[in-house]
Amino acid sequence: MARKILCVAEKPAIARAVATHLSGGAFQTHAIRGNQYVKNYEFDFNFGGAWGTCSVTMTSVVGHLTGLDFDRQYKGWMSCPPGSLFEAPVQETVDKDKLPIADNIRNQAKYSKALFIWTDCDREGEHIGSEVRNQAKAGNARIEVKRAKFSNTESAHVRRAALEPVNLDEYQASAVAARIELDLRIGAAFTRLQTLQLQTVVAALKEKVISYGKLSIMIDISKRINKLGSCQFPTLGFVVDRYLRVQNFKPETFWGIKVILSREGKKVNFLWKRVHLFDRAVVTMMLERCLLAKQARVTKVNQKPTSKWRPLPLTTVDLQMMGSRFLRLDSQTIMKVAEALYTKGFISYPRTETDQFDKGIDLKKLVEKQYPDSSWGQYARELIDGKFRTPRSGRHNDKAHPPIHPVSWVSPNQLNANEKKVYEFVVRRFLACCSDDAKGQSTEIEIQYGDEFFHTNGLIVLERNYLDVYVYDKWESSQQLPNFERGELFEPTEANIFDGKTTAPSYLTEPELIGLMDANGIGTDATMAEHIAKIKEREYVAINERGGGRSSVQEFIPTRLGVALVEGYDNVVEGLPNSVSLSKPFLRKEMELRMLEICSGTKTRQEVVQQSLDMYREVFIHTQRRINMLKAACRKYLVEETGS
Amino acid sequence: MTSPDQIAAQILSTTSLSVSQTWLNAFLSSSSTAQRNIPASALAKTAIFRLLASDIRESLSKHRSCVLPVDIHDPTVKERRLQGSIPVQVLDIEDIGTSLWSQIEAIERVERGEAIRGREIVRTIAVGEDAEALENNRANNNPANGAASASGNSGYGPHRLILQDAAGTMVMGVEMQRIDGIALEKLAIGAKLLLRNPSVARGMVLLSPGSVNLLGGKIEALNKRWREGRKARLLEKTAGVERE
DSSP states (O other), X not given: OOOEEEEEXXXXXXXXXXXXXXXXTOOEEEEETTEEEEEEEEEEEEOOXXXXXXXXXXXXXXXXXXEEEEOGGGTSTTSSOGGGGGTSOEEEEEOGGGHHHHHHHHHHHXXXXXXXXXXXXXXXXXXXXXXXXXXXXXXXXXXXXXXXOOSOOOHHHHHHHHHSOBOOOHHHHHHHHHHHHHHHHHHHHHHHHHHHHHHHHHHHHXXXXXXXXXXXXXXXXXXXXXXXXXXXXXXXXHHHHHHHHHHHOOOOEEEEEEEEXXXXXXXXXXXETTOOBSXXXXXXXXXXXXXXXXXXXXXXEEEEEEEEOOOOOBOHHHHHHHIIIIIOOOHHHHHHHHHXXXXXXXXXXXXXXXXXXXXXXXXXXXXXXXXXXXXTHHXXXXXXXXXXXXXXXXXXXXXXXXXXXXXXXXXXXXXXXXXXXXXXXHHHHHHHHTSOOEEEEEEEEEEEETTEEEEEEEEEEEEOGGGGTOTTOOOOOOOOOXXXXXXXXXXXXXXXXXXXXXOOOOOEEHHXXXXXXXXXXXXXXXXXXXXXXXXXXXTSEEEEEESOGGGOEEEEEEOHHHHHHHHHHHHHHTTOTTOOOTTSSHHHHHHHHHHHHHXXXXXXXXXXXXXXXXXXXXXXXXXXXXXXXXXXXXXXXXXXXXXX | OOOHHHHHXXXXXXXXXXXXXXXXXXXXXXXXXXXXXXXXXXXXXXXXXXXXXXXXXXXXXXXXXXXXXXXXXXXXXXXXXXXXEEEEEEEEEEESSSOHHHHHHHHHHHHTTTTSTTOOOOOOOOOTHHHHHHHHOGGGSOOSSTHHHHTXXXXXXXXXXXXXXXXXXXXXXXXXXXXXXXXXXXXXXXXXXXXXXXXXXXXXXXXXXXXEXXXXXXXXXXXXXXXXXXXXXXXXXXXXXXXX
């Protein structure tokens, strides 16, 4: 019997990295027919246990092997009423360009005793693993199937994963299959309905625009309406919601009282406990009562040690949020760069929800690996020499991957500019996690002046600790406060009214949008960046640069089309009890919660697909019935406003 | 049989309200003969219940000792103290610690059904340090604004009330210290308050737990109209850029 093991990774680069580690660099490379990226690497490896030393063929796929689509007779746009796509039969087939890869797996499986799956360890990877398994079984029905559990491509970690195979998680694979089917059916049904119906409006617009000599714009719009995803749409909803809040905003004047005391050559500003009020007469009366009292009394002198906490271990959402804030890269770029760093074995798997380190992980060893660095090597040394602290634990654990952390040190000149930024962030964040909190002394003075209360705060930073390496956080000492004693009376130097105006919220930024998606439970951390890129690509939103230079921020502003679609769908369900708009996160959120139920085994794929389709079908029927509202919104924003 | 005086005395002793003779007589004659045998205390309870739902201009005594001075809103008077207990009813309540706009947004959230459990939408999120600051030094964070509107509830005030006495004199009241029960959702229009030796400054009655006795109640018709028209009133006020 052949003692051969077939290993399949998710990407060619991972296949190569794993082959390198398992073979110690001694492997043979064979090209496969029909695909220039995928290679077969051959070498021997001792798996121990039942398998022992075997010859290994390590190969890969390139992401998903198969796609889901409707049967031929439903593919044409006019072939059936869009609503029937909720039930129309679907088929899973190998994508045309992936056929050579599938052939390769089937062929290799014929001569192999076992299939060892090395796809990334997350839901998507589990599903890709199941696709690989199906191909391998088609080539060799008796093949044994195992799966490697790994979260980075560092050598020792990979070798250990090779010795401790686990089983494929069928639940997770089913959850992905359910999501794929739902995305196909819901997306196709709404897209067809919307496009067929809005064509008339768009046609009207086309004529209008032609008369202004800008035909190209219109053709674009009809193309853009094309696709509607059940997750991108609520993402767009957030952008539009904020945009409308900015647009509708009305500034209002407020008034407040400020009290100033000059003492020991320092000027102390006391802030009003009420901050400010929106009634001038009331504020004036309150100030007068302060002045009548003449003297203020110190009611509180609170001196206490305070600390600024070191950050939590890094999750994907945090990497994307912090990254787009501090590194000036958009979330999709950050994820691409992080993935490259992971593939090269510099950082751990960048898709994780976990913000607590497992007790088993040797953090000190990871810190030591950073010694050679010229920027933070010294800091790493100091940690090991006594300043090391066990990281804080967050509340999330996806049970699949540790928080994102550096796996090995890499010299900066081996990285490109973006890789350098992201790697530096991951390392600094990790070292910060293993450091002590910053320590300081805070002073809070509260005074009563007439009927009103005021306070002032002072801060002295005593130990910077993690702040020395985590350059992204700021915590500065304030001006030193003069001495106050509880119960003492003093006459303030000044007490005045100030005024100001409320300001509109600002347009949504990328870190905020990621935060909102996360907080509202839509999009898994892995897919958020994709959804954001999609709504940009489809020109539902545009990017606007606020401010200039280093402090500039990118903001999302919806296009007319974006506003029209959200308003249209909101109007469609307006006044209907229990029916929520597609632009709101709830439907998607429920769907994603059900995915989790599949993963935990409490619901089957069929149940979830049926339940979710029922929810969306209801909205679909309303949309069909009240399609004129959608048309009206498009006419309002795309025809009337552009014309004038 | 219970005499009107007995009932009036009962009401006075439990609520400090001096009821009007005419109103009391009307109340007693409207209660059927079957109720005649009811003990005085129970009858007084019913009377108080009706009283709290009535318009005090019709139901309470207009005696000099229980109404506001007619020049109460004189803005030239820096400070004065009124003597005794003066019953008033609430005609309007506003939160002057929260901008009109955020109050409108809060109303709209409720209109869209987002106040229902499971239908809340998180609309703002603190990014980075702001979040950290909140987490780290919650105590130092003033809850005056922002936080209030997120929940869809009204803010923390202070509240500005329009109060009316039995003679129909109206005056503005300002909540100088937090008073339990004075909040947009809790205090109905037509609710009765008892002002006890309150201070008045620049024509505004200063309200504090020590100077206010909240009796409750409401005038159903006024309350309904006020609630239905609230958003429109707020919108109208924001139309002019400043509000004063």
